[in-house]
Amino acid sequence: MEKGDTRFPDRVRDLIEASELSALDRLLAAMPPQEIEEVLENLDNDQRKLILDRLEPELAAEVFGGLDEDIQEEMAELLSDRELADLVEDMDSDEAADTVRLLEPEEQGRVLDLLQDDTEEGLRELLQHEEDTAGDLMMAELAAIHENALVAEAIEYLREHQDEIRELYTVYLVDSRRRLVGSLSLRDMVLARPGMPIKTFMDPVTVSATPAMDQEEVAQLFKKYDLVSLPVVDEEGILVGRITVDDVMDVMEEEADEDLSRFAGLGDLSVRPGRLFRVSRARLPWLVLGLLGGLLSARLLKGYEGVLGQVLELAFFVPVITALGGNIGIQSSTIIVRNLAEGDVRLKEALRLVLREAWVSLINGLIIGAIVFLLVWLWLDRMPLGLVVALSMLSVVLWATLTGTVVPLVLKRLGQDPAYATGPFVTTTNDIVDLAIYMFIALHLLPIL
Amino acid sequence: MEKGDTRFPDRVRDLIEASELSALDRLLAAMPPQEIEEVLENLDNDQRKLILDRLEPELAAEVFGGLDEDIQEEMAELLSDRELADLVEDMDSDEAADTVRLLEPEEQGRVLDLLQDDTEEGLRELLQHEEDTAGDLMMAELAAIHENALVAEAIEYLREHQDEIRELYTVYLVDSRRRLVGSLSLRDMVLARPGMPIKTFMDPVTVSATPAMDQEEVAQLFKKYDLVSLPVVDEEGILVGRITVDDVMDVMEEEADEDLSRFAGLGDLSVRPGRLFRVSRARLPWLVLGLLGGLLSARLLKGYEGVLGQVLELAFFVPVITALGGNIGIQSSTIIVRNLAEGDVRLKEALRLVLREAWVSLINGLIIGAIVFLLVWLWLDRMPLGLVVALSMLSVVLWATLTGTVVPLVLKRLGQDPAYATGPFVTTTNDIVDLAIYMFIALHLLPIL
16 A cells, blocks of 8 residues: 555546546545645645535644644635634644644634633643644643543443543643542553442553643653653643643654754754745855855965975865864764754763764774875875875864864753754854864974974 | 752762762652753763662663663673673563664673563564664553453453553554454543443554654554554454553654755764764765865866956856855755655655745745845956856846755655765765856856856
8 A cells, every 4th residue: 555655646636627526535545644635745735725625624734733833824815714614623733732732823813712611711722832842732621530540431431522632641640639649551551340449440641741841841751751742731730631642753854954954964854845034034044154154264274375385285175174174073073962952961071072973983084084184195295285184184183183072061051952053154164263273383393293 | 840950960960979868868759860861871881870870670670671772881881791681681572672672682682591481582673673663663562452451451451561561651452363353542531431342432543654664654653643552463463462652752863863864964863973084974974075075176177278368257146146046045955845844745745845836946046146146246346257157147046946856756756864975975966067057157158257
């Protein structure tokens, strides 16, 4: 069946263009919602609207909620407030909140007013949480059962609420004030004898999130404790929502994309094709920054016009020096950024990492310096130049390691994303310092040798 | 409770050093297994062994199986075959297979022979699968129930097997030949009336993996269909195992690390501190490669000694040109690599991406070229030089975009990881081409202007 997937978009497009609507309905009925989402992402907005209109309301809501945010945003412009409200009404609360967030403030109000009162109230509460927090990820639909219930009563509760609670892996036990007291996996629930008090089978809850917790921290809890769902409680311990693992996988992918995006100096990776100037504008700032850095390097070299004019061969090694500094800097900072991403690194651990990087780079710097010294000597028959280049390389390796290691740690301490340390700003700054080191050594060492 | 975590390792270490073993036991009893794992990762091997010996066998197995692979490898050297076999016997089969894989071939045989016959047989089967495939990720413990059973019979089956099947979210229905015919979420199982045939509540299975499927493809299935577990079937459709979402989160992290590692030209990110020469050796190849590329650039510049000697200012802009080419190349290739990582890009889609990149880079190249032209003209009062630098930049931008876009697509087509396209090899090659373009334009344009 995976093989068949790739043909769905073409078949759907063909049927739309041939206006064979009953064949289209049959095809859509045979596709799981995720396939329909994928097809929609490959169609234009009018075709998307046509398909959405032909789906059952519940399915339409599920499909719409699963679309990429920028496609939802585009489509929202084609839909009336009433149509949007109908879609939102049928979504799980976490996806409903995400969709409403995409609308303009005024439209948000109009759509919320069209919802049923309890849906509206629940959504307004979810919308108060900051983006990229546990409160933003969580959904309100969950199974909260009084701790004194019997297993059979809990099953009856689930049966009554089965339409609302779609993905369910864990049942939460609460006291009379709805404070979380423990949990029960569905596995244990299936195995429990119906006549027994449910508390007999309870795990006291050890892990929970608060609504303000950062989504990266939430993802770390899921990874560490191998969770499939995580309860969210407020300051008083009252159960307000739960986060499911599918949302955490999205967070992990988002964070990995963000890392790479900062790495590469890309503004916003998620900008869609067709918006050329937006893409261009997102990337340009980093390019201009790199350019200004380059011009500063040029200015620096101009300052050493004298020595460069006398020993032109010095200029040949400019790209060698900057490339080495760039590679080493990226290597060390990537190591540190990854270590930081896997959890908080404490100061002691951080110092050990810095020290290790220093040793590794000293070893590699000596090896590379020796190779270069020999090559330059043999190639150009200029022993002094070889020494200058080799010494500069060793210094550049040490400097690049130092900044590549320390900058992400400092950024982390300042509450910034350490991944910026691998980005163009640091690389560019390093280029300039590398050249300054090279020219400084050349200016002072060449006359002596 | 999250706050408390960070002090566990220190407290454990203090208790070991003070030989307060009964206090240590009390502390360990209060810690969830994942906390014990984290503590062990921060201790030395003798301390790790001491703690492992004090845990109940089942807990020891769970903790050991959860440790990083390189720590398991180190500890395995301290453990006897019998001790290893006892640990492996109590693990879930996927973790047991991972642990046995870490041993030397001879030790593998000895440990396997010490296991109970059925454990040994199951493990030998799992060990046949290639690493990083669905067969490597899957565990054999699962709930397979005959399609004609009643709900009550299924629950009885789960009750009998509850010790072996620990994480359970989905029950699989099979025919008399154990071929997978459908599945049932535990949620539906809880809601089902015990006297009904289980088939009434069955979802016909739409998604499954084969043992040879690559782990990245498995992760994509989990993300696309929001799965918590995925059945694995052989060529005849016979159910052979299941993969759970916690393993998929590990895969996602591993793949993100791998991307970054290729990006940065790091050999193996997972090498532990303390193994300086191994770390150094892992990174050195890329550095030497970069160095050789740099020396080639130097050779190239030496070939243009004539024009450089006449117009020394040309040398100043060497770092500007290479930095810009590097940034642009990384930007485009990162975009393509990310798009490829999110699923197969078909040829048509790929062409659209290349075209978009070309347009964006033309826009940005023109803007950057214009800025540079004006700056150089104003700064050095040399209009011809400004024109040479600006034209070279535009060419470099277009060239870097072209290779940054096409190389990952070609690598993908050849079955290689496209992330290599963002690595040092391509960056270095681009540096050389960038300089060649610059010098070529200077040599031919300067005499005319």
